[in-house]
Amino acid sequence: xxxxxxxxxxxxxxxxxxxxxxxxxxxxxxxxxxxxxxxxxxxxxxxxxxxxxxxxxxxxxxxxxxxxxxxxxxxxxxxxxxxxxxxxxxxxxxxxxxxxxxxxxxxxxxxxxxxxxxxxxxxxxxxxxxxxxxxxxxxxxxxxxxxxxxxxxxxxxxxxxxxxxxxxxxxxxxxxxxxxxxxxxxxxxxxxxxxxxxxxxxxxxxxxxxxxxxxxxxxxxxxxxxxxxxxxxxxxxxxxxxxxxxxxxxxxxxxxxxxxxxxxxxxxxxxxxxxxxxxxxxxxxxxxxxxxxxxxxxxxxxxxxxxxxxxxxxxxxxxxxxxxxxxxxxxxxxxxxxxxxxxxxxxxxxxxxxxxxxxxxxxxxxxxxxxxxxxx
Amino acid sequence: xxxxxxxxxxxxxxxxxxxxxxxxxxxxxxxxxxxxxxxxxxxxxxxxxxxxxxxxxxxxxxxxxxxxxxxxxxxxxxxxxxxxxxxxxxxxxxxxxxxxxxxxxxxxxxxxxxxxxxxxxxxxxxxxxxxxxxxxxxxxxxxxxxxxxxxxxxxxxxxxxxxxxxxxxxxxxxxxxxxxxxxxxxxxxxxxxxxxxxxxxxxxxxxxxxxxxxxxxxxxxxxxxxxxxxxxxxxxxxxxxxxxxxxxxxxxxxxxxxxxxxxxxxxxxxxxxxxxxxxxxxxxxxxx
Amino acid sequence: xxxxxxxxxxxxxxxxxxxxxxxxxxxxxxxxxxxxxxxxxxxxxxxxxxxxxxxxxxxxxxxxxxxxxxxxxxxxxxxxxxxxxxxxxxxxxxxxxxxxxxxxxxxxxxxxxxxxxxxxxxxxxxxxxxxxxxxxxxxxxxxxxxxxxxxxxxxxxxxxxx
Numbered sequence: 001x002x003x004x005x006x007x008x009x010x011x012x013x014x015x016x017x018x019x020x021x022x023x024x025x026x027x028x029x030x031x032x033x034x035x036x037x038x039x040x041x042x043x044x045x046x047x048x049x050x051x052x053x054x055x056x057x058x059x060x061x062x063x064x065x066x067x068x069x070x071x072x073x074x075x076x077x078x079x080x081x082x083x084x085x086x087x088x089x090x091x092x093x094x095x096x097x098x099x100x101x102x103x104x105x106x107x108x109x110x111x112x113x114x115x116x117x118x119x120x121x122x123x124x125x126x127x128x129x130x131x132x133x134x135x136x137x138x139x140x141x142x143x144x145x146x147x148x149x150x151x152x153x154x155x156x157x158x159x160x161x162x163x164x165x166x167x168x169x170x171x172x173x174x175x176x177x178x179x180x181x182x183x184x185x186x187x188x189x190x191x192x193x194x195x196x197x198x199x200x201x202x203x204x205x206x207x208x209x210x211x212x213x214x215x216x217x218x219x220x221x222x223x224x225x226x227x228x229x230x231x232x233x234x235x236x237x238x239x240x241x242x243x244x245x246x247x248x249x250x251x252x253x254x255x256x257x258x259x260x261x262x263x264x265x266x267x268x269x270x271x272x273x274x275x276x277x278x279x280x281x282x283x284x285x286x287x288x289x290x291x292x293x294x295x296x297x298x299x300x301x302x303x304x305x306x307x308x309x310x311x312x313x314x315x316x317x318x319x320x321x322x323x324x325x326x327x328x329x330x331x332x333x334x335x336x337x338x339x340x341x342x343x344x345x346x347x348x349x350x351x352x353x354x355x356x357x358x359x360x361x362x363x364x365x366x367x368x369x370x371x372x373x374x375x376x
Numbered sequence: 377x378x379x380x381x382x383x384x385x386x387x388x389x390x391x392x393x394x395x396x397x398x399x400x401x402x403x404x405x406x407x408x409x410x411x412x413x414x415x416x417x418x419x420x421x422x423x424x425x426x427x428x429x430x431x432x433x434x435x436x437x438x439x440x441x442x443x444x445x446x447x448x449x450x451x452x453x454x455x456x457x458x459x460x461x462x463x464x465x466x467x468x469x470x471x472x473x474x475x476x477x478x479x480x481x482x483x484x485x486x487x488x489x490x491x492x493x494x495x496x497x498x499x500x501x502x503x504x505x506x507x508x509x510x511x512x513x514x515x516x517x518x519x520x521x522x523x524x525x526x527x528x529x530x531x532x533x534x535x536x537x538x539x540x541x542x543x544x545x546x547x548x549x550x551x552x553x554x555x556x557x558x559x560x561x562x563x564x565x566x567x568x569x570x571x572x573x574x575x576x577x578x579x580x581x582x583x584x585x586x587x588x589x590x591x592x593x594x595x596x597x598x599x600x601x602x603x604x605x606x607x608x609x610x611x612x613x614x615x616x617x618x619x620x621x622x623x624x625x626x627x628x629x630x631x632x633x634x635x636x637x638x639x640x641x642x643x644x645x646x647x648x649x650x651x652x653x654x655x656x657x658x659x660x661x662x663x664x
Numbered sequence: 665x666x667x668x669x670x671x672x673x674x675x676x677x678x679x680x681x682x683x684x685x686x687x688x689x690x691x692x693x694x695x696x697x698x699x700x701x702x703x704x705x706x707x708x709x710x711x712x713x714x715x716x717x718x719x720x721x722x723x724x725x726x727x728x729x730x731x732x733x734x735x736x737x738x739x740x741x742x743x744x745x746x747x748x749x750x751x752x753x754x755x756x757x758x759x760x761x762x763x764x765x766x767x768x769x770x771x772x773x774x775x776x777x778x779x780x781x782x783x784x785x786x787x788x789x790x791x792x793x794x795x796x797x798x799x800x801x802x803x804x805x806x807x808x809x810x811x812x813x814x815x816x817x818x819x820x821x822x823x824x825x826x
Contacts, residue, residue: 098393101439108480109439111394146392146630253639256661283634286627290440297440299393304633311635313625315465316597316818325663329637337640341631507817537817563812565726565738570703570767573726573741575811578804582743597816603807 004216008208012216013197013223019077020051022161025210026122031159034090035124036082041069043083045090048124055080062170062351063239064360078125078193081169084356086279087123087130088137091151091158092303098286099299109297116149120157126187128180129172129350131162133279135186139342140282150301159206162187166230170239171351173364177245179348181234192227199227240354240364245335245345248367251374252336256328260370265324267359272305274353274361275330280346281305306330331366386422386434386483392630395437395482396422400475401457407541410508412449412461413472415481426486428452430493430515431621431649434485435629436460436472444468445626445644447512448486452519458483461511461543487629489649491516491619496591499617500528502583504604506576506596507536510543512621512648513595517547521554531583535561535576535600539569559583577603580611587612595621602659605652618652639664671696674721674773678745680797688790695779701725701766707748710763714752716774720744723770728763740808741767747801752777753784753794 006012014022026033027049035048038055048054058080061068069080100112126134134155141151165174165181174180183190188207192199199219202208275281285304290297304311306329312320320326338346347363354362386396402414417423428434428448437443444466450459464473472481493516501520505513513532520530532551536542539562552558559579561572572579577600585592585608592608594601601620608618624636624643631645639658641647646654658664671693675681681689698721701707707718710730718725720742727740727748739762742748748764751757784791 099439108397109482140632146387146389148632149391152390253657256658256664282632284627285633285635286442288440288442294440299439299442301393304635306634311625314623319624320663322663329664332639333637337637340640341642537815541817561741563815563817565741567736567738569738570724571741572724572743573738575808577811578808581804582745599811599814599816603811 004218006202006208006211006216008202008205011199011201011219011224012211013219014191014200014211014214014216015197016075016077018215019054019198021214022210023048023051023124025214026124026159029210030120031122032119033122033124034087036078036080038069038080042067043069043080043085045085045087045123051077054078054125059167060169062355064171064354064362065356065358067355075195076193078163078191079167081165081167081172082127082130082350082352084277084352086277086350086352087126087134088279088282090121090123091134091154092137092141092148092282092284093150094303096150096301097298098301101297101299103295116153118153118157120159121154122159122161124161126160126162126183127165127350128162128183129165129174129177129348130279131160131183131186132174132177132179132348133350134160136280136342136344136346136348137282139344159210160187160189162190162203164190164192164227164231166193166234168234168237168239169351169355171354171362173238173240173242173349173351175235175238175349176240176242177345177347177349182231192230194223194226194230197223199223240349240351240362242347242349242364242367245347246339248345249336249339251367251371252332255370255374256332258370258373260366260373261324261328263369264327264361264366265322267361268323268327269359270307270309270323270326271358272307273356273358275305275307276303277352277356278334279350279352280334280348283311285311306333331363335363335367386417386426386485387487392632393484393628395435395443395484397480398423398458398483400477400479400481403475403477406461406543407536409473410461410463410541410543411473412459412511413475413481414450415458415460415483416456417458417483418480423457424455426455426458428458428486429490430519431490431512432486432488433512433629433648434458434460434483435487435626436462436468437482437484438468438471439482441471442468443482443484443627444472445487445623445629447621447648449511449514450518451522452515453522454518461508461514463508484629487644489645489647491593491621491649493519497526498528498589500586500590501530502533502585502590502592502608503531504533504576504579504592504594504596504600506534506600507541508543509594509596509600509621510534513593514544516593517551517556520556521551524554528589529557530555531557531559533559533561533576533579533583535563535574535579535596537563539565539571575603576600577607580604580607585611585613587614590617592618593621594619598622605659615653615656616651620650620652620655621648622650622655623648667698668693671698671773674698674771677721678719678773684793688787688793691783691787691790692775692780695776695783697774699772699774701770701772703766703768705766707764707766707772708760710760712760714749714758714760714777716749717752717777717780718748718764718772718774720746720748721771721773723772724767725770725772726765726767728765729761730763736763739812740805747798748772749777750798750801750805753780753798755781 398415631642636643
């Protein structure tokens with residue numbers, strides 16, 4: 001076959017059998033590749049060395065407080081939708097060092113410089129909801145006045161291979177949030193999985209370079225239409241929906257005294273699961289420690305949660321002393337205040353908080369209930 | 377140290393959580409458990425270039441213990457030193473309370489919104505403060521003292537728990553000498569106290585306020601703030617001319633860690649100084 | 665200046681007397697007297713029978729309650745134009761519930777409480793006027809007391825009273 005030149009913005013076809021070459025190419029180019037794999041009955045993101053480690057043949061069944069991975073043996077790699085983990089752990093690690101201090105000869109504290117690992121990361125298999133989440137977190141950690149160095153050093157060089165979602169997870173409502181099931185721009189490559197090929201969209205020069213030398217085929221109209229149809233199909237099979245998210249800032253911030261907050265508070269255990277699995281939640285805490293000699297000290301950054309009782313400590317007490325006020329903070333921030341703060345909704349409709357809430361709280365139902373209470 | 381808009385600040389855009397070292401050059405004991413620490417950056421360029429506005433705060437750090445958000449209580453026009461009036465309430469502030477002249481602290485800042493003094497030229501100003509809420513106001517009083525003719529009547533209504541808790545008593549006379557009226561009250565007094573016993577909002581009863589030309593500033597316990605606002609609104613001062621300084625749990629000062637949120641606002645970034653019209657929808661929501 | 669002239673001048677300085685009718689004003693002058701107190705001088709003790717309603721003209725008066733083991737606690741001060749002893753005009757309270765003592769050299773105008781009550785009973789317009797004014801005073805005191813009760817300045821590090 002004649003050599004095919006694929007340009008940025010074009011779509012090519014990659015035979016399924018060549019997926020492993022894609023993984024190898026990334027490793028060869030110096031990336032540390034992370035991808036979805038099955039572990040302990042769930043999809044987790046681990047170092048990927050071989051395409052065979054991807055969850056081929058699995059499907060996931062998700063509902064309120066329910067997550068199952070079922071092996072059916074089908075020939076596809078990316079039917080199973082994300083589990084509790086999201087990609088935020090790579091750019092915004094759950095625990096990281098902010099400062100390492102040692103006292104010098106004069107007794108003054110000096111900061112130790114630690115070499116940062118600059119190995120570029122390749123995120124292999126990012127679902128559209130999660131890509132949108134990364135872009136939301138970009139606005140939080142990378143600002144005009146400052147950039148978070150931990151996020152910045154990892155995000156800049158990161159390669160994102162997105163996967164369009166053809167088997168909606170059931171708890172997600174990405175279609176309502178405009179984040180899926182097709183990935184919006186922001187990926188280096190995106191894959192749409194058909195029966196015998198992947199449709200590969202080249203989103204950037206980095207993506208184009210990775211595809212160089214791959215055994216690509218030109219995309220036929222048949223394949224393009226099949227891909228198109230699968231995506232259209234997927235968007236009609238959403239398990240949840242959230243009508244008019246842009247109306248929520250006004251709805252939520254004008255109804256901070258709604259009775260529904262009391263109702264949901266009786267179920268919520270303030271366990272922080274939702275904030276941990278949420279790919280956009282960004283709250284963090286600092287932890288300072290010193291050794292017994294008083295010569296060395298450390299400052300770490302840890303994930304925090306607005307459901308954590310200490311989170312809202314103020315001198316003299318706690319400004320949010322109960323579950324009701326904390327749940328209200330989380331929901332009104334995610335769906336309301338976020339717009340004023342960062343210019344978009346904080347939710348990408350991934351459905352994780354619905355799947356992983358042990359109290360079966362469903363944010364789409366809660367919002368629906370508030371809407372109904374306000375209209376009454 | 378980095379130059380932004382031509383002015384150095386103690387914030388690094390590539391390492392925004394990194395503190396800059398400053399030495400304690402003097403300590404003024406203000407009240408039991410409260411002292412003002414006068415600091416000077418070890419880097420003289422940074423000290424010379426450090427500029428802040430009245431109402432802003434720094435994150436003050438003690439390696440091994442943590443950081444505390446503390447308002448800057450010194451004169452904005454004093455380039456030689458930075459003053460922080462600190463009350464010992466937690467690990468970090470208690471450790472600072474044990475420190476001596478010559479000890480080193482970390483500073484990051486200045487952060488936050490400021491009292492918009494330039495909007496108040498020609499206006500009457502009423503400052504209603506309680507307890508440890510007076511230190512964030514002190515830069516205003518210094519500024520007014522140096523530029524007295526730029527402002528109309530200036531009245532300070534100040535209260536604390538007892539006469540021992542009153543801040544900056546040594547400076548009252550110099551403020552009064554600058555034609556700043558001072559009315560002081562305490563929640564409880566004993567035989568040795570010749571001043572007023574009562575609460576700050578009640579001091580409004582003796583104060584004549586022209587609603588068309590007065591700005592009301594308040595800082596202190598949030599309960600006191602609420603009642604001061606009540607009195608201000610009752611005297612028909614418009615919400616956009618009532619300013620408050622709020623306090624919340626702060627870990628970063630950058631609007632990043634999330635802890636200081638009140639409604640849609642980050643108190644460290646959109647505040648701590650707010651005009652009341654911005655806060656009005658949220659001020660009576662419990663546990664926000 | 666004769667003491668009657670002094671009295672009239674003093675009453676005219678008090679804001680709420682400006683809106684009184686001449687008739688009411690004359691009546692109230694007839695039951696008023698002026699007292700002077702030196703710093704530290706007791707105006708009335710806790711437990712005393714109610715005799716006068718006072719308005720401070722100049723100086724400062726402290727309201728005190730004696731607590732066994734803690735001594736005399738100053739719970740409030742009254743400055744110029746503030747009332748002291750409003751409860752003497754209410755029907756239920758028979759004894760002073762707190763003491764009052766001058767803190768600064770003070771001048772007070774005192775209204776015979778009995779006579780004032782009688783005047784209110786006989787002339788309801790006058791009575792309404794007085795009671796409205798006192799309702800304001802009590803509201804202000806209640807607000808102050810509530811805020812003092814909340815102890816909003818309490819340093820959270822201290823667990824007990826100092």
